[in-house]
Amino acid sequence: MKPSQLLLAIVLAVGISIPSTLLINRYLAPPTQIVTVNLKQLVQDYAQSLQHAQGGSHEDISLKTHQFEVLLRRELLRYISDNNAVVLVEPAVIEGAIDITPTIKQQLAPLLLRSSLSQPQG
Structure with a gap:
């Protein structure tokens, strides 16, 4: 040759x-996508739903808040896994990233209803 x-x-x-x-x-x-989530808004929305609910002891509200935190963490991890994404809190990103707050909120709604986290019992 x-x-x-x-x-x-x-x-x-x-x-x-x-x-x-x-x-x-x-x-x-596939390439990793950068997304943001407004955790403050999600927590505030949930706290308002707890305030509008009637009754409930301090321990009950504390338990439901902890359950919400677990559900939120699970949904964020599922989103990360399904979408090959890096999730940053909204204040950490100036612009250009997709905001997944409405998506996470929509995914949490049925879970909150199913586990009755939106209404303290008492």
Whole structure:
């Protein structure tokens, strides 16, 4: 094999393997997306729903707040896993990231109703 043929074979091999590797990598590991969530708003909305509910002891409200925290954490972790995302709190991002607060709030609503976290018992 002549040196020019060897060089051509190497160039072709590299020229085919690099784009193929990049395409496969992009398909198997999609790029990470940066998103924000307004935790303060979510917590305030939940606290208001607890205030509007009737009755409930301090211990009951404390328990429901802890349950809300667990549900919120679970939903955020599920979103991260499903969407290959990095979630930052809203004040940490100036602009350009997608706000997932409404999505998380929408996903939490049925869970809150199912676990009756929105109404303290008492």
